[in-house]
Amino acid sequence: MVASKSKPSSPDHPPMFSNKTVLLADDSDSLCKVLTPRLESLGLHVVKSHDAAHALFLIHKHMPDFAILDIVMPGGNGIAVLEMLRTDPRFARLPVAILTGMNDDRNRIRTEVLRAHYIIKCPTVWESLRKWFEECAGEMITSA
Secondary structure (H helix, E strand, O other): OEEEOOOOOEOOEOOOOOOEEEEEEOOOHHHHHHHHHHHHHOOEEEEEEOOHHHHHHHHHHHOOOEEEEEOEEOOEEHHHHHHHHHOOOOOOOOOEEEEEOOOOHHHHHHHHHOOOEEEEOOOOHHHHHHHHHHHHHHHHHHHO
């Protein structure tokens, strides 16, 4: 397991989240290196995995507040992990974003049925993830 510590925020720009953890599961080292500091800038503690089986293990171990799962990874795929999470009452409502390099209607529909957010890996992946986190933050405020 590789975990990154959250960076302190400035008083002018408080983090969107504090004391929250995100699991980032993707076998692309370069994408993880780009996303980790950006996730930390939101105040998130980042726990990383490079394969599906390890991601599921880390979710059970760390009980994250969010999960970002790549579809194609060694040891399984993100949608299979999502399916397992949705059958477990502890994770039935866990906010999950599925990342993929493919724009596939079958995977998009399956992701939506499983109440997760489908994000295409492209140059605007961070903007899409940030928007998703903003939506999650809004839902947390209204449900509190």
